Amino acid sequence: MVPTGFLKNLHPIVFDAAVVDACRGGATFESLNPATEELICSCANAQAEDVDKAVAAARACFEGPNWGFKSTGAQRAACLRAMGKAIEDDKDAFARLESEDCGKPIKESVDDMDQAVEALRFYADLAENLGAEEPEEIAVPDDSFRTRVVREPIGVIGAITPWNYPLLMAVQKVAPALAAGCTVVLKPSELAPLTCARMATLAEAAGLPAGALNVLTGEGSPAGASLSAHRGVDKVSFTGSVPTGQKVMAAAAGGPAGVHLELGGKGAMIVFDDIEDIDATVDWICMGIFFNSGQVCSATSRLLLHSKIHDKVVAKILERAASVTVGGPLRADDKGAEGACMGPLVSGPQRDKVLGFISRAVDAGAKVLCGGGPPPDADAASTDRKPGKGYYVSPTVLTGVKETDEAWTAEIFGPVLCVRQFEEEDEALAAANNSEFGLAASVMSADKDRCERVARALRVGIVWQNCSQPAFIQAPWGGYKKSGFGRELGRWGLEAFLGVKQITSCAGSFSYEWYGK
Structure with a gap:
């Protein structure tokens, strides 16, 4: 209470x-x-x-x-x-x-x-x-x-x-x-x-x-x-x-x-095909967009996946998204620790704004691989939700989003991940930097030299290498551009x-x- x-x-x-x-x-x-x-x-x-x-x-x-x-x-x-x-x-x-x-x-x-x-x-x-x-x-x-x-x-x-x-x-x-x-x-x-x-x-x-x-x-x-x-x-x-x-x-x-x-922000996460631990990578991908129901200015909401690993990584993301408990903020989860994996958005207007982004993305040709709306009322009791109540949006993954689409360029501020493929490092960097925002970004690769090279080339104030979202009181926080x-x-x-x-x-x-x- x-x-x-x-x-x-x-x-x-x-x-x-x-x-x-x-x-x-x-x-x-x-x-x-x-x-x-x-x-x-x-x-x-x-x-x-x-x-x-x-x-x-x-x-x-x-x-x-x-x-x-x-x-x-x-x-x-x-x-x-x-x-x-x-x-x-x-x-x-x-x-x-x-x-x-x-x-x-x-x-x-x-x-x-x-x-x-x-x-x-x-x-x-x-x-x-x-x-x-x-x-x-x-x-x-x-x-x-x-x-x-x-x-x-x-x-x-x-x-x-x-x-x-x-x-x-x-x-x-x-x-x-x-x-x-x-x-x-x-x-x-x-x-x-x-x-x-x-x-x-x-x-x-x-x-x-x-x-x-x-x-x-x-x-x-x-x-x-x-x-x-x-x-x-x-x-x-x-x-x-x-x-x-x-x-x-x-x-x-x-x-x-x-x-x-x-x-605001519209962070990109670039994932190369040499990642050593796909499960850890997917953990960081989900952390970058589903934590705090995606209501994070530094969220890595634009996922750039190398084409060689695209299908495998997306399949793992969908598995993780399906396992996310969307429920009341004070509930006890399956591990016995108090707390849901993902709670509601902060208000009705914010929920409606996020759902509007998803709807317009579909109209523009995007495909919803999971989520796309509120969680079903059928599982409300088991997740400590009241049927028909609460400003919930399920973890959502979109593909087929063009680089000029609103869903790719605008800050949604909700649990919505947009996924695109790339072939070459320069191509991924160009796509990541092609944004009005410049707060945070992430690069995932086993190649330390590549991680450093990409980090220096990204036009953002915060770069994470092989992780997403760690923040420390001792380190500076802020961005470039808008x-x-x-x-x-x-x-x-x-x-x-x-x-x-x-x-x-x-x-x-x-x-x-x-x-x-």
Whole structure:
């Protein structure tokens, strides 16, 4: 069950570390369980006035005596570790709430909570290291001057996060921003805001000063739009779709705010005929598209198979797809571990969007080898589903998709794998790079030199060799082209929230004497 004590007392808008019940005017929106289509709770729908209040609280904190460049790295690290400890201590409740809110299997939600805790601790360590840094001395050609460089927090951050990894992606922005000494106004997706709202209730107890972390639940308009365009925000960090990212960038362009965008993807996986373990390869293929019901920006949804192994690999993929349990996110699977192999999509509109892509692909000449729609109601009881309920789409494999077809070029964001054949390495590279997106890609081959050669030739920000989807807090994350710009995670995630300041001093009474003594 959802932790009802929290939901009965859900306070989804936080300012000044004091929690309030509702937004101005009392507007609300409903949070639905995507597995059952039932109401979980109503959330406050933040308005422009609420964004103003949150930004003002963040600004007051940043310019106050207890945060920003006036705080120490050790102080900020202690707050981040306390937040991590609080989430870890309440991990089961957080994970359960995440699964009910966005539909992912509970075992995936538990893993997300573990990664969120790891991120908070990782950036706590970086905060301490940052606090211990001495100014960097810069050699200049005039001995009369001494020049140093310091790094300092850039100010108030507007963070807008998606629904596919609700708490984890929020933490991946909040933790480095707080580690840098910035203050944050966080607007999680209205499709899955509940774990972020729960995190907000931990802020004060973790030692964060009033206004350091402000969480607004609300729809993209007006809440997200108002935050993107707010002149009191120094940088907007957005993760989501390309169309929304374009709107965020246009809104921020009216003022001095910096922008970081982590947008969509249409990743390719190139599989050569020299792979040594076909079963392991198929595992990675399925991981690349069916994990989190395909709702992953880095999903390797375009499969390029060498013609010599095409039929054998496709047959194995179909076997694996048929074995995927599509069921309720809190069910127990056949191995006794709590969790379904694949849960529902996050919402009815998202399910309908995915089914629309499949339907149009068939109209364009593609063949559906498996899936193509919701799972049959006949097996609903055994998979902890309610007949006719839930936003489910079965694992789907399409062949006969042309390189110019929408299904091959557009981000579907669902469990839909498109398969094409190739003969030569250059042909596969050209097809992989022929995309508006450039987030992630994978190459599978026993030839290490080939793997390295292909990795360097792929125009993406992330390349996996003989695997797909591993992500580590220590490594940079981001892409090229329409997949956005800037990097999250690792030390790059911290640097995104730091400004560089030059401090130059003049020795003694020296002057240029340009205007005389």
